[in-house]
Amino acid sequence: MSVARITKSARTPGSVIVISAPSGSGKSTLVKRLMASVPGLVFSVSYTTRPRRRGERHGKDYFFVSREQFGRMVAAKEFVEWADVHGQWYGTSEQQIRKAQQAGKDVLLDIDVQGHSQVRRRLPDAVSIFLLPPSYRELERRLHERHSDAPEVIRRRLQNARREITRWREYDFLVVNHRLSSALRSLQAVVEAVRVRRQAQQQRAREIQKTFGGKDE
Secondary structure (H helix, E strand, O other): OOOOOOOOOOOOOOOEEEEEOOOOOOHHHHHHHHHHHOOOEEEOOOEEOOOOOOOOOEOOOEEEOOHHHHHHHHHOOOEEEEEEEOOEEEEEEHHHHHHHHHOOOEEEEEOOHHHHHHHHHHOOOOEEEEEEOOOHHHHHHHHHHOOOOOHHHHHHHHHHHHHHHHHHHHOOEEEEOOOHHHHHHHHHHHHHHHHOOHHHHHHHHHHHHHOOOOOOO
């Protein structure tokens, strides 16, 4: 299924869409498929202080910066959200988001529940999606079947999931990833809905109104 780009004025900024989920819910896979299937949607690349891994590219996977530069950006309030994750800092640049929006692109942010709370304060018009697993047992099964984490890491991820799952009320849309195909269709439908919000279509509506000879009240 492909989502067509809803027509809007070139002067209309894009929207910000946040997606969060407990680890093992299938978020990374769904985000990749959503990005591949929806035109006009760009992924927000985070800044980080962690070392670059083999194969990673600056500006594509992350913006790799020193702790000093990151600290200056925090002090200058350049991030819509940032966090210390296992001793390394990660943040989302407001300038990067605004630039994409002004180009008419919708921006997708893949961040955790703490980051979502920060984004809500800085960008109140942002739309948020919480991705849920069908159940605790199913999440546990998926984490074990990935064969990528040690048992203690899996236990920690499940403990974190117990806390994160309680935050679902803070989100605008809830998508249960029972099957990838149906979850992807739901995410595409959310993007479609975001693109026909009044905020996204108001400039076009004014332009249409002008053709009727009426005044913009």
